[in-house]
Structures are given as structure tokens and as C-alpha cells.
Amino acid sequence: MNDTQEDMRDALKRVAVVLKRSEIPFALTGGYAVWARGGPEPDHDVDFLVASQDVEHAAAALADEGLHVERPPEDWLFKVYSGTAMVDVIHRHSGAPAERGTVQDADLLEVLSVEMPVLSATELLVQKMLAMDEHYCDFGRLIPVARALREQVDWDRVRRETVESHFAAALVFLLERLDVVPPSS
Template identity: 35%
Template sequence: MRPLGYAIDMVRTLDRLLDTVTRTVHILRDNEIPCALTGDYAMYARGGPAAEVHSEVDVLVRPADLARGLSALEAAGLRPPLPIADAERTTLYDHDIRVDLVFRPNFRAVTDELLARAERLPIGSDTAPVVTVADFLVDELTIADPHRLDFTRLLHIARELRAQVDWGRVRAETAASPYARAFLGLLDDLGITDGRCEHGSTAV
């Protein structure tokens, strides 16, 4: 059982993240920049485990909108990024909270189709577009490699949000990764997925 202090700190962290999320989304929306919340906080917004949320905010934007998004957020007071080249994301800070504008997750450009699949969900007293659980899992499983094989976090998320997942799409879009197949096989054995293998038969 976790101590009371841990729970209090977690609530404070979530409250601060909520403020940053709503502020960031409002700024992008006011500047007509399509976006969608992703990462652990997005999964928490969908009903996932609070314990997996870290002190950062990840927001998807199209590559063509990155420069405008950065300018709008900097003008609103977020600390501008350091001049470090990154092929996937650019980082700003809202006080001490990290805000990543992700434009090419795992080297796949954010598209209109990806943003269109996001659903507008309650975030505090407002709403924000949130990526689907399937899109989140695809991004996470795509980068699995021999150095990133601790699936504990993804297991907790998949278990709690199983009913929201398009498992067929997750399987199809991660089929090339043996690590993704191993993880999905584990979920099949645990009864978390729909139990359907790539060829359409039911897993046993």
C-alpha cells in the first residue's frame, strides 16, 4: 500500500498537468492549429491508471503546423525550446512541466487521418481531442526493442482500457515487430484482447 503522501503528490501532479494541458490545447485551438493529446496523460483522460502519468504533456501536431504552434505557445509564455535537433518532437516548458509538440512519432508524420480519429473528451472543466488507445499502443509498440522490453506500464494501460481498443488495427500496424507480437500474445493469453490473431482465428 502506497503512503498517503504519495497519493497527495499524485493529485498535485495531475492538477498541474491538467492546467498545462488545457492551456496548451486552448492556445493551439485559438490559433486554428489541429492537435491531439497523446502519451500517458491522454490514456489517463480515457480512464487509464493515474500511476502511469509522468510530469509531461505530449501533444500531436502536423509537421506543417509545428512552427506556428511553437510561436503561439512561446507568445503565451511557455519557455522556448533549446536549439537541439530532434526528428520527432520539440520541447517547451510551462514553468517546470515539459510540453512536447510531437510531429513525427517514431518517424511517422502526424496526419489529418490520425488527428481525425482523436475523440474530444472531458479534461477538467473543458474538453480536448485525445488520441485513440489503438494509436497510442501502436506508437509505443513500434519502438519496442531489446533495450525496451519492460511492458509493465503498457500492460496496466491495456488491461484498464481494453474495451476501447481496436485490436485488429493494433495487430496490423505492428505486425512487423516481433516484440509487439510477443506483447499482444501475452495479452491474448491473459484474456485482455479480443483474442484474434492476425490470420483471423481465435487464440487458444
């Protein structure tokens, strides 16, 4: 493990503990949620999801604990810094405000010795697939995720919830052809 990964892991734990203590509904999402479920470890940042109505409470709780909170121009997240490690706290995904139901539907898992809610593998895949567009369509990053999580995913739900996305349909087609996922039932 390199210093960057160690810093990100420490930031992940620190932010999760603050959110838990503050009783703010949240869930680990993104690359570290995939990693917590058996996928490859990310090398960029840590992502948490909070409901849109909990954004201000979450930002205040994290700032009160001495973490640096930054509001970038993007209106779907805020950033938290623990030392040099960056944590994205996301409150909108797939173009819609994050709902408490999505956050509260997460599974409690032990991640780095801290019990925390982690988005389901199905929800993770749906969100990652709906994030694809003509500017970001990297199947090479998503195929290993799908392969690592395939037994944990409700593929029929993924197909239903991503049916409007041509990029998602292309990825599912490719995953079927590669025998990563079963054909549609």
C-alpha cells in the same frame, strides 16, 4: 494529487487552450491521453501530437502566449514549459511524420474541464507498441494501459498495424495469454 501532477495538469490545460485558440489541429497523446480514457495517470510529462506541417505554427503560437519553447536535439518533438511542467509537442511517431489525418481522427473529450481532441485508444496502443525496441521494451508499463483501454481498442487493427514489430507481437501474445485481449479472429 501532488504538486508535480497539479503542475502537469495545469500545463496540459494551458497548452491545449492555446492550440485550440490558434486553430492548430492537435491531439492529446501519450500517458495523459490514456488517463483521459480511464488509464493510470502518468508522472513524467504531457504529450500532444501535431501534424508535421503545423510544427512551426504551433511553436510560434505557444511562444506568443508566454510559454517557453525549447528545441532539443531530437528532431521529432519540441518542448514547452509552463512553469516547471514540461509538455512534449510531438510531430513524428513510429519513424514517420505525423499526419493531419491522424490528429483529426481524434475524439473530442472533456479533459480537466477543457474539451480537446484525444487520440483514439487504438491509435494510442499502436503508437506505444511501435515505439518498443531493444532499448525500450517495458511490458510492465504497457500491460496496465492495454488492460484499462481494452474495450475501446480495435485489436484486429492493432495486430495489422504492428505486424512488423516482434516486440508488439510478443506483447499481444502475452496479453492474449493473460486474457486481457481476445485471441486473434
